[in-house]
Every structure is written in structure tokens, then in C-alpha cells.
Amino acid sequence: MRYFFLIYALVIVFVISTFGFRGDKFKKPPIRIFPDMDEQDYVKAQKPNNFYANGMSGQKPVTGTIPQGHSTDLSVESELKGYGNKETYLHTGKFNDKNFGKGFPTELELENAENVTALLTRGQEVFGYKCSVCHGLSGNGKGAAKANGFIPDISNLRTSELVEGALYDVITNGRGNMGQMGSDLSLYDRWAAVAYVKGLQASAKADYNNPKIKEIFDAANK
Template structure:
């Protein structure tokens, strides 16, 4: 047992001797058994370097970089809520689809609906949603033939009765069951609201009544 204690103390002392004083001050280079990427080749910002052609270590922003301080734009115009510009870092119904400080969805889209917005929504819908939900939104999209199951019919009563905020939330985070994945990372906030407006237009198209048909054309339909 005595030898065990002796061995144990020696082992502990050796380990502490080798590893224990990391971070301590010494003029000698440290013995690093596991350097853990502490030191690696890198360029300091704003310093000259011949690695890149322009001899600068700092790189320009990639094309399309958006400053945090840039307010939301909808269809080329700055969007205002209560007369104020809205920024991506703020918690607003615009970026969450929910009433601030609650988990309730906003009843109506905070974005003023215009023909331009719906056109944009149609274009984005046809790229992102149509493969599953079909051009008309009835859930018979082409992916159904390749094994995607249970695609929702956007004209079903439950979805027609959903609030705009909930549809925005569904696009952002996917469906509650996870059968539909989240599209927030691919579709900008502005485009998500545009899609919501187009989904509403699609739903309206299926709910039309005779009263929506111009007087002059009703006779042709009644035949």
C-alpha cells in the first residue's frame, strides 16, 4: 500500500508538472501536450498581408451582406409599423408573427397588401411551396408522387381559418408535427409575408361566390 501512495503521488506530481501550469508566466516556451488549437496560423484584422492580391488581411463583405442597422424593406419601400421603421434585431410581429410578449399569433399581416406584394408572393410560392402544396395549394404537388406524405391542403377549413401570423410562423418554423420543415432560413421575412398574402389569395380564389363574378358574366356561368 505504501508503494501505491508513493506511485500515486509521483504520478499526480508528474501530471501537474507537465500540464498544470498552463497560463502561468514563464520566459521559456511552454510544453504543450494538447495545444487545443490555442495557436494557429491567422491574419490580424487591418494589417498588411501578402496572402491576398490586394495585400490586406481584412476581406470585403460578401455581396448581399445586410447591415443589422438596415430596416426592413417590402417591395422596394421601407416598411413602417406605427409610423416607425422596423429593424431585424427588434422583436416585432413582423419578424415573429406573434403579438409582442405573448404566444398569440397576429390576426392580420403587418405588411400592407398590394398587387406587387402578391406577385412577389406568387413567385416565391412557386419556388418554395408549389412542389409540395401544388400550384393551386390543394396539397397534390409533384413531391407527393415521390413519397412525401400527408401534405396539407391549404384550402382545408383549419388552414383557411388560421391567422396570418400562424401561416408566417409555419413557414418560418415548419409544421408542429415536423412533417413540413422550416423555411425561415431560406426565405427572408419580407418574402414570407409576401407568400402569406399569396396563400390568402389562393384560398380566396376557391371561396369565390357568384357575387364575385361581374354582373355581365353571370349568365354565362349559370348555364
Template structure:
């Protein structure tokens, strides 16, 4: 007799639970916008932002992911400060002359020449004139990094092509070339 009551109770609970379930319209949705998101048209006005038209600006003073702040400004005074004070953060183990040579040949040798003498292909073809030889310059690793970061005269910035670590590797390789001239 007890087993009949248990079976009846279990059957009743099963019917009760299954009768409340509806696959077409679930009872509760947590975070319904994740299930039924609002579609926005590209470049359309929206009330999702404060002013209704434009996207939100990043917080003041925030940096892009992966950006390393560089404290020296793009001026003659910033160059002189970098030349006097800036030192490479690379340890001796991180200095890779083969990688430096590879990067130098890709980005620098077309103007500065493979040996750093200022006689690259573009100078020989008279596309750029006045590219200095490293032999004639008083340069430090800080000044090289600063110039590769910001550019100078006809030379543009290489900061968008080389990461900070790669710029330090190139600076180390340029100093090696200067010592060989």
C-alpha cells in the same frame, strides 16, 4: 539688393525644408499600425483578444445586420398568439401577388401544390404525407408567417431563404389561394 536677400532667404528655406525630409524613414507616422499592420495567422493564439485564444463575442442582445426581430416564440402558444394578433406590415401597394406566386412556386408548391390543395409533386410521389390543403385549415396571415418563419412538423423553416417581407408576400398569396379553393 533687396531681391538678392529675398532669393538667398528663399534658397535657404528650401534647403532647410528639403534637408529634413527622408523618404526611407519618415519622421512621424500617425496611426502606424495602419501603415505597418501586424499579420495574424488563421486559428493561431493571439494576445489581441482578452483570453488570448478566441475571438470576441458580440454584445449581448445585439442583432445581425438586416435582422428584423420577431417577438413570437417557437411554440404552440407562440403560434396561437401569432394567429390571433399578428398582422401584415405591408401596405396595399407593397402586396405583389406576382412575386408571391413566384416565391410560392419556388418554395411551397413542391409540397402544397400550385393551387394550395396539398397535392404537390413530393406528395404525389409519396415523399411526404399529410400535407394539408389550405381549404381545410383555419389560417390567418399571422399563422402563415409564423409557420414559414419557424416551420412545423415535416416542414422546415424558410426564414433563411426568404426575407421577412418575402414571407409576408407569400402569406398574402396563400390567403389568396385559400379564397379560391
């Protein structure tokens, strides 16, 4: 037993003198029994590199290719098909980075009636496949998800008082039990959904006794 303690003490002294205390700092590289992937021959973007003929680490994209998520097409049409990467109202629904804006982005050119029709038509499609399952086709918050008891409280969009930019933001970033849709819906589709929600709100307030409105409603519900 005496030897056991002696050997035990010696082992402790040996281990500590070889490996040091926890947290000790060493000048020499550490002993690594399982080096895992601690050290790799990876490329440092700004360092010279003989591997490539031009001697640089960071390489330009291969001619004729476009990195995913980028486009060389700077037109508004192409921007509208994208998913948002700028700080403008069109991309964020906000002015000055914090205030939600009222109205639609100028890029949609809604002074042109054809564009309004196209936006609302697309909005109806988007609302139908993306929103109605929860909010209901009329936007009253009583869609299938509520009827089946999946989500108890779903906003009634017909009475929502959010301005256009804020509506856009809820779609883009989600809220509560509503997931974000910024990565599924293009900028155009999101604004189209906003326009359609505004349309639903207007229709909720429309006076059915007005003959002109009655005519439009009856034509739509034939």
C-alpha cells in the same frame, strides 16, 4: 514472481504519488503532453491590447464596410429584404411575443392597392418555387412530393384555418416534415407567400356562378 508484485506495487505508488487520484485538484499547472489548443493567445474583447495601435482588443468595423447581416440603411424597404432580427409583428408574426396576429403588418402598407398587387404577384412566384412542390400549385396538399410518395401527409392550405401571423410562423420556423424557410425567404417574401395562401383560400370559396367571379376565373385560365 515476488519481485514482479513488489515492482508492480511500487509502480502504482509512484504513479499515484506523481499524478494523484482521479479528480484531485492541483495548484500547479497540469502536465500536458499533448496540449492541443488549450491555451491560445486569443483576444478578450474588453481587455487592453498592445497589438493594435489604439490599445484596445475590440476593434470597430473598418470604415466603409458593413458586417454581414447588418445594414446601415434603416429604411423599411431594406428591413423587408432582411431575414428578421427584431421582435415586432413584421419579424415574428406574433404580438406580445406569444399571440399570433391576424392581418398583415403595417410596414407592408397594404392600404395602397399597388402594394397589394405587388405582394400577391411576388407571393405567386414564391409559392410556385418554394411551396408548390409539396402543397401543389393550388395549395391542396397534393404536390409532387406527395405524388411521388416522399411525404405522405401534406396540409391542404385551402382549408387551413391559421391566421396570418401563424401562417407566417409556419413558413419561418417550419413544422413537422416542412423545414424552416426563415433563412431562405426574406420578410417580404414570407409575407408574400402568406398573402398568396390567403388568396388561394379566398379563391377556393369563390362562387363560380357569380358572373363577376366567373369573368375573372375564365380570364385567368385562358
